[in-house]
Amino acid sequence: MSASSRQAILDRVRAATSATAGDHAQLASTYSVLPYPYIHAGKLDAAARIALLVARLREYDAEVVECMGGELPAAIAAQLAASGRHSFLAPPGLPAEWLASGFEWKIDRGLSAEEIDQADGVVTAAFCAIADSGTLALHHSPGEGRRVLTLLPDWHLCVVRASQAVETLPEYFARCPSPPPALVTWISGPSATADIEMTRIKGVHGPRFLHVILVHDEPIHDKEKSPHHSLRLKEAPHFD
Amino acid sequence: MSHGPADDAIAGRAPGDRPVLDPALAPPFPIAALPVLRNLQLRKNVAHATDVIQAKRAHLVAEKTDWQQLRTAAAGIRTHALENLGAYLEQFEARCTAAGGVVHWAADAEEARRIILELLREENATEVIKIKTMTSAEIQLNPFLEADGIRASETDLAEIILQLGNDEPSHIVVPALHVNRGQVREIFARTMGLPELTDDPEALTAAARNYLRKKFLSVPTAISGANFLIAETGSVAVVESEGNGRMCLTLPRTLITLAGIEKVLPRFQDLEVMLQMLARSATGERMNPYTSLWTGVRRGDGPQNFHVVLLDNGRSAILARERQRQTLRCIRCAACMNACPVYRQTGGHAYGSVYPGPIGAILTPQLTGMRYAKSLPYASSLCGACYEVCPVKINIPEILIDLRAQVTDQERHEAVRLFDPMYLGMRIANLLFARAWLFHAAQRMARIGLRVFTQRDGWIHSLPGMGAKWAQSRDLRGLPRQTFHEWWARRKEVK
Secondary structure, eight states: OOOHHHHHHHHHHHHHHOTTOOOOOHHHHHHHHSSSOOSSSSOOOOOHHHHHHHHHHHHTOOOEEEEEEEHHHHHHHHHHHTTOEEEEOOOOOSSSGGOTTEEEEESSSSSSHHHHHHHEEEEEOEEEEEETTTTEEOOOOTTOHHHHGGGGSSSSEEHHHGGGGGSSSHHHHHHHSOOSSSSSSEEEOOOOEOTTTTTOOSSSSSSSSSEEEESSSSSSOOTTSGGGGGGGSSSSOOOO | OOGGGGGGGGGGGGTTTOOOOTTTTSSOOOHHHHHHHHHHHHHHHHHHHHHHHHHHHHHHHOOOOHHHHHHHHHHHHHHHHHTHHHHHHHHHHHHHHHHTEEEESSSSSHHHHHHHHHHHTTOOOEHHHEOOOOHHHHHHHHHHHHHOOEEEEEEEEEHHHHHHHTTTSSSSSTTTSSSSSHHHHHHHHHHTTTTOOSSHHHHHHHHHHHHHHHHOOOEEEEEOSSSSEEEEEEEEEEEEESHHHHHHHHSEEEEEEEGGGGGSSSSSHHHHHHHHHHHHHHOSSSSEEEEHHHHEEEBSOOOOOEEEEEEEETTTHHHHTTTTGGGGGGOOOOOHHOOOHHHHOOSSGGOOSSSOOHHHHHHHHEEEEESOOOOGSSSSSOOHHHHHHHHHHHHHHHHHHHHHHHHHHHHHHOGGGGGGGGHHHHHHHHHHOOHHHHHHHHHHHHHHHHHTBBBTTTOOOOTTHHHHHHSSSSSSEESSOOOOOHHHHHHHOOO
16 A cells, blocks of 8 residues: 555645544534434334335335234244245344244354355344335344345345334434444345346345245234234325 | 448447547547437437436435435535545544454555555455446456456446446446347347347346356455445445345455545434435435445454555545535436436437546546546536436536536637637627627628528528538527517507
8 A cells, every 4th residue: 555645645635625634523513513404203103104114115025924923933934834945044143933843944153155055045133124115224133144144045034023113214323323333234125136128127146035024012002093904005104 | 321220239339349438538429429329229228218217216206205305414414524525534544444444545546456456466366256336447447457367257237238248338327228138138148158048137137147146156356336435433335236246245255345535424324314315316216125334344244354445536636626526425326317318318428438427527527637528518408407306416517517617718728719710709799799789780680691591490400611510410590580679679669
């Protein structure tokens, strides 16, 4: 590396902006008065938020099913069975009761890329789900796995708890820990491309199939306003 | 010369004849645009792609009730980052280094190429896999590496189409939008040895998946660009759709990221604004399928050697001109080119730069220090559609006009003015417009003089002498029988 280029670039940049080096307090104060007039918190109640999440996930070809907390192991087993696949991967932090019997499981304790590539699918948790854009955020904790784990297998089942769902992207960032996560993958639907005549094709290099199980920790309280079957409605509630 | 769609090679050129995207060598825009305008297939491909993206974008932007507020915030963040770029670059360097990354600084394209080549040589690399990066095209990295015996393999579907088809990108988000499925089928069938391949986009995509999977698992070095550098954390973010990016960012042993110095965001949380705007503006999606963020090196997860090359290459000079500084706010969404009535007719190659469209028309000449691409500021009708869709509120028309003034100033110094027809014409106009009686006299003379050239349809299609060049690409409405002033005066008399 050329130390002189570093200095030359920084000198040119500082001369161009007439900024002086090292005034971090002033920098923080000018940053703090930047305008942030956009919508931060969502307005939907819990049921509508989940309904929006489901609709947005489905819109980009993710398969979504919902279940109650106690039904989760059975729901996972049902998804695995319905996939017609046999060998699955799990990150080391995945709860043992999620590893449905009757399938071949490999726990990732440093599997090689080739071993991961040969698996039929992978099951992980997530850090958060953002309803507005139908996005899953993985921070690659032990329950979410290394990045490669959710990349090479063709089939990804992601388990999200209702309490992990937020309505807006700013709400997700507000939930992020401080300091911010060092590794993040934001996933919105399966891998896709529109490079050929703007035709959206599912599954170029990442998983071609993205399945989500939404786990309700408790019965949805506001039953009259948002009965459970309304979650299946095709139309998403209006978002503003 | 026949230019029917049937006998067109890709983009209407002879095989092996690549479009020139080096601003120092490319022909001026009006000349480069001519063959494209005759190529109906290419224009159809470009119009289709831009129409589709525009419609999807418009739908999603309308859905976002705080879109204008997001634009305000995004412009504010980017402006602040640029005004304090020195501090944020140093902060990024410190945090990235603390997390195990190595930061390099490249003053120009040549230095960046040399740094990358040296890093690859240390790895004994014979091949490197790449995520789509316009910055690497800007420094013409691939031909440089190939000349040194290192194969640079593109992994983005569009970039594969271009690389295998010996073509160049014509758009910064959808680089092969000028190529249709039949042309892709032809390229893949020929270069991948798949004569049975159909032109179904699904089959073509599957062919690319199979072609690349082995490479992803075996090539130990990768090159990426960066959508954002986060000063607060030293993290890098890459936004993509296919997963080829995640492959390159995760599987190799060594990763080299090439990023323009302007890509810095102050804080991680600034992404809550940028990520709401980028995909909606770029591809008309609420969010692109994959966005990756990483910080230096994580033991056991991803590349264990990570290098960032920070590239100036003319950017600090743009920063120094206060009015033009906003050019560097750009987050490369390409909404401006999809909206541009000029780009939509010509496609990207006519711009003679890896950055086409309105943003290219202001960025390219500035990156060359106003030495090359001087025709680009004129490749616009100044309609302002680009400004309206820009998520970071770059006032492109304002900069276009400013750059035109710079080009004119340069030429005025260079040309022997008294023999320059444009200069003389402007001087005469200056005299006429300053005196009402002279102006009216000139109007009367022009009305009589131009009558000869006015056709039956009321239009002037051609002019003699110096006017011929002007009228070559323009029609002029014949002058009316009376001027507004004359009509106004007579109207008063009648009353």
